[in-house]
Amino acid sequence: MMEKRTPMPVQEAVAAIMEHRIESRMEWTDLQEASGRYLAQDIQADHDVPPFDRSPYDGFAVRAYDTLEASRDNPVSLHIAGDIGAGSVFGGTVEAGEAVRIMTGAPIPDGCDAVVMLELAHDYEKDGHHYIDVKRPFHVNDNISFRGEDTKRGTTVLQRGTVVHPGVTAVLASFGYAEVPTVQKPHIGVIATGSELLDIREPLQQGKIRNSNAYMIMAQIEQAGGEAVSFGTVSDDFDETLSTVQKALHSVDILLTTGGVSVGDYDYIPDILNELGASVHFNKVSMRPGSVTTAASLGPQLIYGLSGNPSACYVGFELFVRPVIQKVLGSPAPHLKKTKAVLGADFPKPNPFMRFVRAELKDENGGWSAYPAGLDKSSSVTSLSDASALIVLPGGTRGYEKGMDVDILLLHSAEGSEWPWDNIVRSYRS
Numbered sequence: 001m002m003e004k005r006t007p008m009p010v011q012e013a014v015a016a017i018m019e020h021r022i023e024s025r026m027e028w029t030d031l032q033e034a035s036g037r038y039l040a041q042d043i044q045a046d047h048d049v050p051p052f053d054r055s056p057y058d059g060f061a062v063r064a065y066d067t068l069e070a071s072r073d074n075p076v077s078l079h080i081a082g083d084i085g086a087g088s089v090f091g092g093t094v095e096a097g098e099a100v101r102i103m104t105g106a107p108i109p110d111g112c113d114a115v116v117m118l119e120l121a122h123d124y125e126k127d128g129h130h131y132i133d134v135k136r137p138f139h140v141n142d143n144i145s146f147r148g149e150d151t152k153r154g155t156t157v158l159q160r161g162t163v164v165h166p167g168v169t170a171v172l173a174s175f176g177y178a179e180v181p182t183v184q185k186p187h188i189g190v191i192a193t194g195s196e197l198l199d200i201r202e203p204l205q206q207g208k209i210r211n212s213n214a215y216m217i218m219a220q221i222e223q224a225g226g227e228a229v230s231f232g233t234v235s236d237d238f239d240e241t242l243s244t245v246q247k248a249l250h251s252v253d254i255l256l257t258t259g260g261v262s263v264g265d266y267d268y269i270p271d272i273l274n275e276l277g278a279s280v281h282f283n284k285v286s287m288r289p290g291s292v293t294t295a296a297s298l299g300p301q302l303i304y305g306l307s308g309n310p311s312a313c314y315v316g317f318e319l320f321v322r323p324v325i326q327k328v329l330g331s332p333a334p335h336l337k338k339t340k341a342v343l344g345a346d347f348p349k350p351n352p353f354m355r356f357v358r359a360e361l362k363d364e365n366g367g368w369s370a371y372p373a374g375l376d377k378s379s380s381v382t383s384l385s386d387a388s389a390l391i392v393l394p395g396g397t398r399g400y401e402k403g404m405d406v407d408i409l410l411l412h413s414a415e416g417s418e419w420p421w422d423n424i425v426r427s428y429r430s
């Protein structure tokens, strides 16, 4: 008699897998290689930014007091005691009646407390000396960029779990991080199972198809921030599959298999998990596609049996594997980004399970409209290339109509959700 599987609700299955702890390791990464990586530590400012009071303009550093009486009719004349560009420091102290020609970024000379822009000063030469006329009063601190006005020493400028994007790179560079403390990418092994699978370089043969899932999953791993390690393809053979799984488990944090996870004659993954003594968190989820998605743990390692059907495999990864990788990386929002959209077309098929419909998004009437993309079968592969979101349709006895409000999960967003599973819209008319 075939084993009976009890489907677990999606939210419960995700919660079960998120409880599993996988160690995060730190490694130093060259700043220029660090884009897209996750910070392993908070970064504290070890100096003020800017580190000194400086001029925000090309102009003249003055003593505000000297200009108090200045007016159009009675300009104040100041002697130019020196000139400095950014990177240079004025050596002495500026005395009463003096000014220093100063360029943007140069430190304010001692004695000065305001800057007059070049455009507002008339400069001239007399007897080999340089002067300016100032025609209005300046106040203490006029046109000064203050030490620490951007960031004070001791501030936490970047938090652990932040993704390094170009703005983060600028902050790291400012504080001298030639090497960045990053979270090591978790190593995720991939095994494709199936005697029907051809390598992508092979011509088609009767009864066979090319192995698209392994490449798809490896790309999903990279997109989620992990390091994909391929362990190739195995035929539908228990011993071959078991030995490849055992070999992979020597070196990976998480192992993903695709195919062979359902109830068929050649579906060996359930038996292999049993043989390994792994504890199975779930082996059926109340969702479509991907109902056969299986997750188990063996000590610290996680093993997923993802469906062989491409769309089911894809969705199983995004819902159950991606957030685990993101959690290892320290992301505060490890799940797919949830947002709202309007259903762009009728979806008449009722289903007791929650559906994840691959969808194209269009920006219409000031919001997103989500249109089901391509063939809505778990075996479909081409619908995946058009999809930028999954429409979340809770299980029920009725279909859905165009114009209903729905929740969607974005597939390629840099942003994520902390926990998208509460308050899923049951769909209603707007």
Ligand SMILES: Nc1nc2c(c(=O)[nH]1)N[C@H]1C(S)=C(S)[C@@H](COP(=O)(O)OP(=O)(O)OC[C@H]3O[C@@H](n4cnc5c(N)ncnc54)[C@H](O)[C@@H]3O)O[C@H]1N2
Pocket: 192, 193, 194, 196, 197, 209, 210, 211, 212, 213, 214, 258, 259, 260, 261, 262, 263, 264, 267, 290, 291, 292, 306, 307, 308, 309, 310, 312, 378, 379
């Ligand atoms: N009697 C039942 N049959 C099936 C059930 C069920 O509950 N009772 N579940 C169906 C559902 S739902 C799914 S999903 C599939 C899951 O199948 P498996 O995960 O066991 O995968 P396979 O049987 O190995 O293959 C299924 C399908 O996918 C193709 N495939 C497999 N690997 C790849 C790959 N690497 N790249 C591209 N395509 C792949 C394979 O050729 C098959 O067509 O089971 C249903 N059956």
Ligand code: MOO
Pocket: 287, 288, 289, 290, 291, 292, 293, 307, 309, 311, 312, 378
């Ligand atoms: O797991 Mo299957 O994809 O539910 O359709």
Ligand SMILES: [Mg+2]
Pocket: 259, 260, 261, 262, 263, 264, 266, 267, 308
């Ligand atoms: Mg099968």
